[in-house]
Every structure is written in C-alpha cells, then in structure tokens.
Amino acid sequence: MDLRSRNRQATREAIGHAALRLAIERGPHGLALVRVNDIAEAAGVSSRTYNNYFSSRAEAICAFQADQSRRAGRALRSRPAGEPLGQAVIAAMIELYADPEPDRAGLSMIMSTPELEGEALKAFTMAEGPLAEAIAARTGTDPARDLFPAVTAAAVAGAVRVAGRRWLEPGTADSFAAVLRRALSCVFPEGLSGEA
Amino acid sequence: MDLRSRNRQATREAIGHAALRLAIERGPHGLALVRVNDIAEAAGVSSRTYNNYFSSRAEAICAFQADQSRRAGRALRSRPAGEPLGQAVIAAMIELYADPEPDRAGLSMIMSTPELEGEALKAFTMAEGPLAEAIAARTGTDPARDLFPAVTAAAVAGAVRVAGRRWLEPGTADSFAAVLRRALSCVFPEGLSGEA
DNA sequence: CCCATAACTTGCGTGTCACGCATATAGTGC
DNA sequence: GCACTATATGCGTGACACGCAAGTTATGGG
Numbered sequence: 337m338d339l340r341s342r343n344r345q346a347t348r349e350a351i352g353h354a355a356l357r358l359a360i361e362r363g364p365h366g367l368a369l370v371r372v373n374d375i376a377e378a379a380g381v382s383s384r385t386y387n388n389y390f391s392s393r394a395e396a397i398c399a400f401q402a403d404q405s406r407r408a409g410r411a412l413r414s415r416p417a418g419e420p421l422g423q424a425v426i427a428a429m430i431e432l433y434a435d436p437e438p439d440r441a442g443l444s445m446i447m448s449t450p451e452l453e454g455e456a457l458k459a460f461t462m463a464e465g466p467l468a469e470a471i472a473a474r475t476g477t478d479p480a481r482d483l484f485p486a487v488t489a490a491a492v493a494g495a496v497r498v499a500g501r502r503w504l505e506p507g508t509a510d511s512f513a514a515v516l517r518r519a520l521s522c523v524f525p526e527g528l529s530g531e532a
Numbered sequence: 533m534d535l536r537s538r539n540r541q542a543t544r545e546a547i548g549h550a551a552l553r554l555a556i557e558r559g560p561h562g563l564a565l566v567r568v569n570d571i572a573e574a575a576g577v578s579s580r581t582y583n584n585y586f587s588s589r590a591e592a593i594c595a596f597q598a599d600q601s602r603r604a605g606r607a608l609r610s611r612p613a614g615e616p617l618g619q620a621v622i623a624a625m626i627e628l629y630a631d632p633e634p635d636r637a638g639l640s641m642i643m644s645t646p647e648l649e650g651e652a653l654k655a656f657t658m659a660e661g662p663l664a665e666a667i668a669a670r671t672g673t674d675p676a677r678d679l680f681p682a683v684t685a686a687a688v689a690g691a692v693r694v695a696g697r698r699w700l701e702p703g704t705a706d707s708f709a710a711v712l713r714r715a716l717s718c719v720f721p722e723g724l725s726g727e728a
Numbered sequence: 729c730c731c732a733t734a735a736c737t738t739g740c741g742t743g744t745c746a747c748g749c750a751t752a753t754a755g756t757g758c
Numbered sequence: 759g760c761a762c763t764a765t766a767t768g769c770g771t772g773a774c775a776c777g778c779a780a781g782t783t784a785t786g787g788g
Contacts, residue, residue, distance in 0.1 A: 338784085343736090343784090372773080372774070373773095381737080382739075384737075384739070384740090385736085454650025454653060457653035457654060464690075483695070484718045486697075487690065490694050491690055493690070494687055495687070498679060502682070522679055522683040534755085534756085535755065535756090536755060536764070539765085543765095543766095577766075578767050580766075580768070581765085584767095587746065
C-alpha cells in the first residue's frame with residue numbers, strides 16, 4: 337500500500353481516537369466542551385486538517401464504529417460457503433466484534449449521547465450495504481429485484497445495535513458475544529436459508 | 533387539549549412543513565442554500581423561535597417523518613388482539629403509511645441527501661421504542677429481559693426504511709403499500725397469507 | 729537520480745449557526 | 759380580574775465548517 341494511503345489512514349484513526357477519548361473524558365454531559373481545537377491538538381494536526389477528514393465532531397467520535405461496520409460484509413464473506421445463512425451471520429458478527437472487544441465507555445458514549453444519536457445510527461447502518469451484498473451472494477438472490485438481502489441486512493444491523501444497547505445496561509454480566517448471539521437468534525429463529 | 537399545546541403543535545408543523553418544502557424546492561444539491569431565516573420566514577416565525585423548536589435544519593426537515601414514526605406503536609396496538617404478530621405488524625404499517633400517502637419528493641429528499649442521512653435514520657428509528665413495547669404487550673414477553681421485542685421492532689423499522697428506498701428507485705410502478713408488504717414479509721416469513 | 733506533478737497540510741478569512749439572556753406578550757388557573 | 763407560567767422575539771456571542779491560496783511532502787517517468 338502507498339505510504340500516502342497509510343499515512344492518511346493513520347491520521348484518520350489518530351483523529352478519531354483522540355475525539356472519542358476526549359469525549360469519554362469530558363463525559364456525555366460535557367460533550368459541548370470538546371472543542372475542535374482540542375481534538376486536532378490531541379491528534380497532532382491542525383484544526384483545518386481535522387476538517388479535511390471529518391465534517392463534524394460527531395463524525396469523528398463515531399469513526400471507529402463506522403469503520404467497524406464497514407468490515408461486516410467482509411466478515412460474512414469469509415464464512416464457509418456451505419454454512420446456513422443464520423449460522424454464518426451469527427458467527428461472522430461474533431467474530432467481527434471479538435478481536436477489538438467493544439469498549440464499554442466508548443460504546444456507551446456514542447450510543448447514549450443524544451447529540452451523537454444520528455451519527456451513531458449512520459455508523460451502524462454503514463454495515464447494511466456490504467452485508468446485503470454478501471447475503472445476496474450467499475443466497476443467490478438478486479439484490480436489485482429481491483428485498484430479502486437488504487431487509488435482512490437491516491435486521492442484522494438493528495440486532496447488533498440492540499445487542500449493544502442491552503449489553504451496556506447496568507447489571508449485564510453476559511459477554512457481548514453472548515448478548516449478540518441472543519439478539520441475532522431473534523432474526524434467525526433457526527436455519528432460515530435463502531428464499532424469496 | 534390546551535390552546536397552548538395546539539398552538540405549539542401547529543407552529544412545529546408549520547416550521548417542519550416549510551423546511552421540507554424549501555428543501556425540495558432548492559433540490560438536494562442546494563440544501564446549503566436553505567437558510568434558517570428562509571425557513572423561519574416561510575413559517576411565519578422569527579428565526580429565534582425556529583431554534584426553540586428544532587436545534588438543526590436537518591431536524592426540522594425530517595420532523596414529519598419523525599412524527600409519523602412515533603405513531604407506529606399506536607398503529608400496532610390498534611390491531612385486533614387475536615391477530616398473529618406478523619399480520620398485525622404488516623397491517624399496522626400499511627395502515628400507518630396509507631392515510632398521508634408518502635410524498636415521493638419529500639421522502640426522496642430526506643432519504644437520499646447525505647447531509648440528512650443521520651437525522652433521517654433518527655426519524656425512522658423513533659418508531660422502535662413504541663413498537664417494541666407494543667410487540668412485547670402483544671406477545672406477552674418482558675422487554676426488560678427478552679431481546680425479541682426490541683430486535684423485532686428494529687427489524688420492522690429497518691424493513692420500512694428499505695421499502696421506502698426501494699419505492700423511490702426509478703422504474704418502481706408498485707404502490708408503497710405493496711413494496712412495504714413485500715419488505716415486511718421478509719421479516720415475518722410465516723405471515724404470507726393474503727389479507728387486508 | 730532528478731524533476732514535474734499530484735496529494736496533503738496549514739493559516740486565514742468568511743458566512744452561518746445554535747444558544748444564553750433579557751424582555752415583551754399571550755394563555756392559564758385560582 | 760390577577761398573579762403566574764409558558765412562549766415569542768431581539769440581540770450578542772462563541773464555535774464551526776469550508777473556500778482559498780501558499781507551503782510541504784510523496785510519486786512516477788525520464
């Protein structure tokens with residue numbers, strides 16, 4: 337990969353990480369106190385450069401979740417071809433959210449701060465496109481004619497989101513993987529393979 | 533109801549309507565040209581009052597869809613108690629989106645303008661809470677323990693959103709109700725029997 | 729190895745926006 | 759009718775997103 341591309345990705349992650357870290361520090365109520373300058377300074381770039389990468393604080397804070405969601409399609413495609421759809425999706429999502437185990441503070445910040453709600457939804461929804469394509473490829477349906485892939489992808493993304501919310505509730509002892517499996521089981525009651 | 537409450541609701545709708553109308557007029561590409569002053573003036577209030585009702589242009593433009601989503605729970609609750617969940621949900625959503633038939637221009641504006649994406653998702657997602665409660669009440673499950681109501685509500689809201697996107701695609705001759713039924717049938721495969 | 733070019737960073741200036749505060753007005757309940 | 763509360767409006771302010779132009783750093787062909 338280019339040096340340029342790698343640098344670009346690095347600064348993007350640096351800014352995103354700095355934004356989320358500062359947001360967590362100031363707490364959900366002091367979000368307005370997280371100035372653009374603070375983020376840029378913490379990431380070691382000028383505030384103008386920050387705006388070259390993100391067009392709002394919310395976008396920067398939720399960047400990590402957005403990147404994560406973008407990997408959902410690839411995760412599903414990497415499952416064995418013979419596996420039934422439901423099992424494949426569940427395994428793929430658990431795998432996706434296993435390596436960087438979700439950070440309670442970070443997830444709580446982006447999921448339960450009103451000002452970030454829109455951007456957080458955008459971030460989770462970014463999984464739908466790639467997921468729908470992967471589902472269509474796996475079930476042999478045509479996403480341009482059939483609604484099944486898109487609707488299922490939306491249901492899966494929604495289940496992930498609901499699982500996150502539930503996992504954040506106080507008094508939840510289960511691992512995120514366990515909650516995720518339970519949530520996705522509601523979408524795939526057992527082995528619902530592809531159909532119209 | 534109070535005179536106050538009615539006035540409040542009226543100005544809220546006036547502002548929202550004006551915002552959406554102006555956005556449609558200027559087109560998706562000239563959204564930045566829709567100034568807050570224009571919206572306020574078109575609604576017959578001061579720009580300061582506009583900000584008492586909405587805290588961003590996007591919120592004002594998507595207000596109608598948000599209000600619509602808030603009615604989803606009530607729509608489901610008004611279905612006969614004996615009806616199977618899938619049929620009840622499908623009938624409720626078709627009914628909800630039947631009276632004020634979706635406006636192609638308006639829906640297209642809020643669903644396919646990048647700057648509005650986050651707020652549009654927020655608007656559609658507003659249906660989930662009430663829907664989950666109604667589903668829990670209908671299925672006798674406890675939403676505090678069971679994930680089924682919340683996950684199903686998210687799936688339904690997602691299906692509605694996907695149906696809207698599909699319905700907006702050029703060359704779609706079907707009525708919105710037809711697309712909606714097909715989309716929701718993916719969430720409730722068992723309820724395919726013809727009805728209402 | 730070097731240079732022309734493209735990509736990226738940065739500082740500055742600008743128009744807009746969201747909101748706090750103070751004041752005037754209109755609706756409500758006793 | 760009167761005190762009280764909710765709402766509307768004007769003004770002022772701090773922050774923000776972005777266009778523009780200059781300086782700096784990679785890239786690829788000769």
